Amino acid sequence: MAPKVLLMGELFWAGPDAEELLGGIAELVPMESQSREEFFQDCAPGGRYSDIVGIYHEHLSDKIGAGYDSVGVKAAKARGIGVSNTPGAVDKATAITAVFLLVATMRRFSWCEANLRAGGFNPPGVEESARDLSGKTVGILGMGGIGLKMANYIRPFGCNLLYHNRRPNSLAPPDVKYVSELYEFLGQLDVLMVSIPLSEKTRGFVGVKEIRTMKKGSIIVNTARGPVIDEEAMIKALQDGHLGSVGLDVFTKEPEVDQRLKDMKHITLLPHVGTENQEARRKMERTALVNLKEFLTTGTGPNLVPECQ
Numbered sequence: 001m002a003p004k005v006l007l008m009g010e011l012f013w014a015g016p017d018a019e020e021l022l023g024g025i026a027e028l029v030p031m032e033s034q035s036r037e038e039f040f041q042d043c044a045p046g047g048r049y050s051d052i053v054g055i056y057h058e059h060l061s062d063k064i065g066a067g068y069d070s071v072g073v074k075a076a077k078a079r080g081i082g083v084s085n086t087p088g089a090v091d092k093a094t095a096i097t098a099v100f101l102l103v104a105t106m107r108r109f110s111w112c113e114a115n116l117r118a119g120g121f122n123p124p125g126v127e128e129s130a131r132d133l134s135g136k137t138v139g140i141l142g143m144g145g146i147g148l149k150m151a152n153y154i155r156p157f158g159c160n161l162l163y164h165n166r167r168p169n170s171l172a173p174p175d176v177k178y179v180s181e182l183y184e185f186l187g188q189l190d191v192l193m194v195s196i197p198l199s200e201k202t203r204g205f206v207g208v209k210e211i212r213t214m215k216k217g218s219i220i221v222n223t224a225r226g227p228v229i230d231e232e233a234m235i236k237a238l239q240d241g242h243l244g245s246v247g248l249d250v251f252t253k254e255p256e257v258d259q260r261l262k263d264m265k266h267i268t269l270l271p272h273v274g275t276e277n278q279e280a281r282r283k284m285e286r287t288a289l290v291n292l293k294e295f296l297t298t299g300t301g302p303n304l305v306p307e308c309q
């Protein structure tokens with residue numbers, strides 16, 4: 001009998017791939033526990049999931065994906081359980097979301113759309129004035145797969161591109177300049193694009209000092225995870241005009257969004273949809289199935305998160 005893999009969440013787009021990838025290797029069983037407590041009972045010896053060897057996990061807001069901050073990796077590792085994610089599969093979709101937020105905030109397009117829906121048909125006034133992207137200095141914080149895609153997509157806009165990372169990425173285009181010192185990096189920016197994973201080390205990474213080092217009127221775009229920015233410090237800086245705008249796909253307490261942000265007309269907000277398109281979702285779901293296959297057949301795999309390698 002094939003070992004069992006528990007489907008915690010649905011295969012929306014890669015359903016047809018499941019048989020091709022896991023046929024004969026694993027039996028996919030649906031998650032039927034009605035509560036967390038029941039799930040723990042079901043996993044205990046003798047329970048209906050006591051013999052599962054793998055879990056496909058889709059979480060309400062984090063889902064399968066590149067970010068794995070919602071998974072207790074340390075606890076899993078301590079029990080000899082491997083955790084893998086789906087890097088690469090999310091890069092394009094997330095970078096395109098970041099570019100949308102960059103353009104929308106610079107040009108005040110959210111304000112324009114809301115104004116049109118409310119019966120207006122005028123451009124933003126002086127208070128809300130839009131700015132052009134060309135010639136602006138855009139800095140990417142975190143030069144991994146998503147950051148690289150962002151750099152390539154933003155280059156044709158004629159921006160000066162900088163990046164800050166723990167170390168230089170040899171794949172970065174030569175005209176995208178590495179700045180090793182964080183405050184020297186931040187001080188030059190018109191726009192900060194945040195693309196670092198959330199971990200205990202990066203929680204609150206962009207705080208009061210970092211925001212206040214940026215120029216007055218500058219913009220922050222965040223498609224990574226909400227808590228890498230000190231949301232309170234960001235809101236204060238928006239309120240007193242130090243920040244000109246923000247474009248956010250992620251928030252500190254998802255799915256809650258701070259009312260003060262919702263009330264600001266000159267910023268752009270999205271409900272964590274960075275990877276939400278059929279093609280990217282299918283790639284992510286498929287990658288998760290490939291991860292399970294690799295793990296079940298070889299005991300390892302290319303997408304094991306660094307802590308588990």
Ligand SMILES: O=CC(=O)O
Pocket residue numbers: 061062064065066067068090274275
């Ligand atoms: O948020 C989405 C991801 O981490 O891939």
